[in-house]
Amino acid sequence: MTRRDSRLTRRQLLTLGGGAAAAGFTLSACGTGPAGGSDPTGSGGESGGGGTLELWANTATAGDADSPLQQATQAWGEANGVTVNVQGISTQDLVPKLTTTSAGGEGPDVAIVDVSSVPQLAAAQVLADLGGRADAVSGDFGEELLAGSSYDGTLYGLPYTTNNVALYYNNTMLGDAGIEVPTTWDELREAAIELTGGEQYGYMMGAQGQGAFLFWPWLWQNGGSIMNEDLTAATFADDIGQEAFAFYSGLVLEDKVMPPEFIASNASWDEYVAPFVQGRCAMMAIGPWGTAPIVDGNPDLDWAVAALPTGTEAASVLGGTGIGIGYNSANPDLAWELISWLTAADQMSYIQDSGNIPGRADVIDSDWATEDPNRQVFIEQMEVARARPALPVWGDIEWGVMASMWDAVIQGQQAPADALTAAAEEATATLSS
Amino acid sequence: MSTVTDSPVADRSGLTPELQAARRRKVRRQRLAPVLYIGPAFLAIAVIIGYPVVNAIGTSFLDASLLRPGQDTFAGLGNYLALFGDPEFLTVLGRTLIWASSALVVQLGLGLLIANTLNKKLRARGAIRTTLIIPWIVPTVLVALIWRFMLDPVSGPINELLRSSGLLDNPPIWLADTRFVLPVLVLISAWKWTPFGAVILLAGMQQIPQEQHEAAMVDGANAWQRFRNVTVPAIRTSIALVTLTTISGAINNFNGIWMFTRGGPAGATEILTTLAYRTAFTQFDFGKASAISVVIFAMMMMIAVVYFYVVEGRKGGPR
Numbered sequence: 001m002t003r004r005d006s007r008l009t010r011r012q013l014l015t016l017g018g019g020a021a022a023a024g025f026t027l028s029a030c031g032t033g034p035a036g037g038s039d040p041t042g043s044g045g046e047s048g049g050g051g052t053l054e055l056w057a058n059t060a061t062a063g064d065a066d067s068p069l070q071q072a073t074q075a076w077g078e079a080n081g082v083t084v085n086v087q088g089i090s091t092q093d094l095v096p097k098l099t100t101t102s103a104g105g106e107g108p109d110v111a112i113v114d115v116s117s118v119p120q121l122a123a124a125q126v127l128a129d130l131g132g133r134a135d136a137v138s139g140d141f142g143e144e145l146l147a148g149s150s151y152d153g154t155l156y157g158l159p160y161t162t163n164n165v166a167l168y169y170n171n172t173m174l175g176d177a178g179i180e181v182p183t184t185w186d187e188l189r190e191a192a193i194e195l196t197g198g199e200q201y202g203y204m205m206g207a208q209g210q211g212a213f214l215f216w217p218w219l220w221q222n223g224g225s226i227m228n229e230d231l232t233a234a235t236f237a238d239d240i241g242q243e244a245f246a247f248y249s250g251l252v253l254e255d256k257v258m259p260p261e262f263i264a265s266n267a268s269w270d271e272y273v274a275p276f277v278q279g280r281c282a283m284m285a286i287g288p289w290g291t292a293p294i295v296d297g298n299p300d301l302d303w304a305v306a307a308l309p310t311g312t313e314a315a316s317v318l319g320g321t322g323i324g325i326g327y328n329s330a331n332p333d334l335a336w337e338l339i340s341w342l343t344a345a346d347q348m349s350y351i352q353d354s355g356n357i358p359g360r361a362d363v364i365d366s367d368w369a370t371e372d373p374n375r376q377v378f379i380e381q382m383e384v385a386r387a388r389p390a391l392p393v394w395g396d397i398e399w400g401v402m403a404s405m406w407d408a409v410i411q412g413q414q415a416p417a418d419a420l421t422a423a424a425e426e427a428t429a430t431l432s433s
Numbered sequence: 434m435s436t437v438t439d440s441p442v443a444d445r446s447g448l449t450p451e452l453q454a455a456r457r458r459k460v461r462r463q464r465l466a467p468v469l470y471i472g473p474a475f476l477a478i479a480v481i482i483g484y485p486v487v488n489a490i491g492t493s494f495l496d497a498s499l500l501r502p503g504q505d506t507f508a509g510l511g512n513y514l515a516l517f518g519d520p521e522f523l524t525v526l527g528r529t530l531i532w533a534s535s536a537l538v539v540q541l542g543l544g545l546l547i548a549n550t551l552n553k554k555l556r557a558r559g560a561i562r563t564t565l566i567i568p569w570i571v572p573t574v575l576v577a578l579i580w581r582f583m584l585d586p587v588s589g590p591i592n593e594l595l596r597s598s599g600l601l602d603n604p605p606i607w608l609a610d611t612r613f614v615l616p617v618l619v620l621i622s623a624w625k626w627t628p629f630g631a632v633i634l635l636a637g638m639q640q641i642p643q644e645q646h647e648a649a650m651v652d653g654a655n656a657w658q659r660f661r662n663v664t665v666p667a668i669r670t671s672i673a674l675v676t677l678t679t680i681s682g683a684i685n686n687f688n689g690i691w692m693f694t695r696g697g698p699a700g701a702t703e704i705l706t707t708l709a710y711r712t713a714f715t716q717f718d719f720g721k722a723s724a725i726s727v728v729i730f731a732m733m734m735m736i737a738v739v740y741f742y743v744v745e746g747r748k749g750g751p752r
Contacts, residue, residue, distance in 0.1 A: 096714040099499050123500045124717065207609065208697050261586035264609035266697055278587070392500045396716045407699035411611050 052083045053331065053338060056098065057112035061161075061321065061354070062088030069112075072350040076341050082334065092267070095121065095395070102126040102327055109329040110338055112160055112321050115148035116388055116398070122151035123392035127324040130155045133336050137343070142361045148387040149322035157324030158343045159359025161351055163287040164316040164385035165217055166377050167309065168294075171302040173200070173282040181306045185221075185247055188283075188309040192257035195282040202257035204275055204284035207410060208266040212402030213317065214285055219244045220386055221311030227389045232431060234397075237424035242417055244311070249409050249416040263410055269293075277301065287319055288378050292355060305374040307381055318385040320359060357382075393430050401426045486730070493723035500717050512724035521700075522708070526728070529684060529704040532615065536683035539623040541675055544630035549660060551631070552638040562635075569628040577692035580621050584608055608693055611701040618702060622689045626682060630675040637671030638664060670744055677740045681733055705729050 056062075061069060073084040087108070089097055095117050101107045102125060113121060121127045134155050138146060145159040167188075169181055177195055182188040192202030205211060216226065222244035225235050235241065251257055259281055265271040273290050275281035277297040284290070285308060294301055308316050323342065325335045341347060343360070351358040352368055357378060363369060369379045388394060405423035408414040414422075448456070496508040516522045551562055571579070583591050586606040595604040607617045641664065649659045665672070687706040690696065696703035696711065703711075705725055713722035 099714075099717065103499055103502065120500065120717070125502045208695070259587075260603075261606050261609070263698060264586060264606050266609070267695055274587075280587075393716070400711070400715050403697075404700060407697055411699045413611070413699055 051081070052085065053077075053110060053335060054108040054326075055084055055086045055110040055112070055338075056089060056094070056108040057086065057321075058091040058094050058114075059088040060091070061112055062086050063354070068350040068353040072342060072347055073338070076338055080337070082338075084338065098126045099124050105328055107328045108326045109331055109335040110323065111326055112323045113157070115145075115159075115318065115320050115322050116394055118149050118156055118322050118324070119151035119390040120392045120395055121324075122154070122156040125327045127156040128327045128329065128332060130157070130325065130336075133340075134158060137340060140343075140345075140360050140362065142359075142382065144318060144385065144387050145320070145359050147390065148318055148320070149324070151390050151392070157322030158339060160321045160323040160343060161354075161356035162318065162320035162359040162382060162385075163289070163357060164318055164378060164381045165214065165285050165287050165308065166316065166381055167283060167285055167306045168276060168290055168303060169283045169306060170276065170279065170281075171304055173279075182283075182309045183307075184309050185218075185311050189247075189251065189255060189257075192251065192283065193255050196255075196257045199280060201259045201275060201281045202255075202283060203251060204265075204272060204281045205252060205258045205262050205410075206265045206272050207263045208403040208407055209399035210265060210267075210269070210272055211406040211410065212398050215245065215248050215402070215406070216317040216386075216388065217285070217308055217315050218248050218311065220315035220317075221308075221313055222247075223312050227391070227431075231389055231391055232428075234424040234427035234431070236427075237420045241424075242420060245416055245420045252410050253412075253416070273297075276303075288355070288357065288375070291374070305377045307377055314381075314384040316381045316385045318387045320357075322359075391431070397427045397430055401430060489723045489726055489730070492719055493727045495720045495723075497720040497723075498718050505720075508720060512721045515721065516724055516728070522725075524700075525703050525705060525708050528615075528702075532619065532686075532704050533680045533683040535616070535619045536622060536626075536686075537676060537679045539619055540627045540630050540679045541672070543623060543627045544634050544675060545672075547627065547631040548634035548638055549664065551635055552664075562632075566628045566632065568625050571625065573625070573688040573692065576621065576625050576689075580624075581608070581693065584617070609698050611698055614694060614698065614701050618690060618693060621693070622683070622686060625689070626679065630679060633675050634668060634671050637668035641667045673740075673743045677736055677744070681736045684729065684732055684736075 055073060057069065063069060070086050073086055076082070077084040091114075094113065098107060098111060098113070098121060107126060111121070111127065113127075118127065122129075137158070138155065141159045145162055146155065149155060149157040149159055167181070173195055174181065174191070179191045179194060180187075182191045188203070195202035206214060219226065219236055219241055222240050224238065224240040224244055227233065228235050237245075252262075259275040261275070262272075269286070269289060270293060273284065273286065273293045276284045276290075277294050279298065279301060294303060307314070323339050325332050325339065329335050342350075343358075345360065345362060348358045348360065348363065348366075348368075357363060357375070364379055364382060368375075370376055388398070391397070401423050405414075405419045409416050409419050493512055494508060494510070495505045496511065497505040547565065551558060551565075555561065568576075583589050584607045586592055586604075586609075591607075592604040595601040605613050607613050645663050645667070646659055649663050654662065684704075685706060686704075687710065690702050690704060690707055691710070694702045696707040705728065709722050709725040709729065712718050712725060716722075
């Protein structure tokens, strides 16, 4: 059965590559290597002897030879007589590459992936069901984080890193204007309007998928939800959702508090943080990955992080990575040993050294959490951070349907309320397709 | 009389049967040789290109999603009906044609201008020609980096110049403005690809005997008339070649759009290739993505057929 499946899907894979090749259109932008998985370093399908594990992660997580992750895997490998090959793949290419190689019956033994793609990778048979393996350790992680690594009630990975979105603000700009750090929607709006003028702007927003992703906290804060309980219909365009979206889009359309070039910030977070780093924009909502570009790009900037301003309730959007076993791994037991070791309390320093927050629950009360006030904001917000719906088609809803909807709104092509209603209908249609 | 003309034929047919057989074997061997030489390469191409093409066409008739591995079902013309019944797809198809024809007008026009200029006796012609070809060899990734920097709304030199020269106080955000983004990408793509066409056109122009230009000059033809009536007819084949490669290159251009806008803003730069990619790798709908690929393939086949009739056919024989 499995054999037949993999043959069928391998054919599909060749098929698309072929259609593309036939049309002469190179897929060079979509992957770093042949999708067929002819990787000489030996992927799971060939290792057999138990001596080699292949680990894939995005480029930032994999890092170079002395990155914290590589140090960790090397330490474990030496202790256990296993060679661990860590391969970094650009964030945009990671999911397509994992999906196509797995369809071809290949793929890594271990993968570290964005939590929002776990359901999709589970459905596509890229990640393996952890089965009972995780029972002994799942208590070490918060419920919402485990939900973020699950699909259909089954665990497909352990939380590796976690993050959420908070408010970055420019101390100097707020201080000069005599404005307190906003804690409510109204305060945020007033502060943003106040801080906008001349070459200076109050608040940063993103285009396309960035704008879609950053809407969720406001929706939840207003008491709204993205999907109904059984994940069969989109609910984000109900009255509560419309109210939240009117606030969110109003910052763009009515208040015009963002740098005009925000409409070009469509894929790379570097574009999103640039106005803040340049000291032209006073506030932005982003996760901990916003810190490094500020520190690197403008070390003199006086800035800090605060919890997101709240609506009727507090909420932020949960991000981060999960670590799971490759579906086609020939060595799932060994892969699991590595995963459970990497996510154990003793190895947290490796994740902390990478600037990320470990997904373990005990990190909340650790000394490390309180040692940096900005870090503490994110760790405290873990309590109110929510996972997005565990749907295989989630990527298409967030970076397809919602991204196009948001672009149509900020480009002035569609009224916000109409756009949101249409997007909800389209998202619901996507669910049943 | 007839014996004289017939004599060589008679000589040939006067060979003994053994010799005739030997000759036939030799001819057969000679005919077989090219097949043997080309065979392996042909087979490799058939496997590498032919097999996937057949499979792509096959998958385009399936309801195939990577999110449901191993559960493909036959969909008949379902994917095609869905595509051609979808106004969004038709918009993208139309945009692809606009994109390709704009690329043609700009690249062929500029290519002719550049080639005609370089075909004159210029000082440092070699150096100019070498400089001109540089954009063509720049990898698309670098092209994207260069032009994203050039067009950066805040720190990019182009908007800086527009502001400081007083031409525009608020220059557009070129790559995020639905009114300008497609023309801007056409120009950037022309920046990269025009040199290629110019070189081909220049090669064609250099085949024209100088006497033809001189004769036209004696007849009192001005520069435009000489270009129109001497140069253009003489390089028709080169023009056809550049036309077809430009159109096919534009239809197939994925990187030139994806690396700038990913098809945005608000879908303003979505063409068939970006749509196929999105359908395959965001929606994982390989059936539909294959159907889009087949549409692209059909368009390329039409261009290939035109190419063989116009370019290869005109020469009346193998090159």
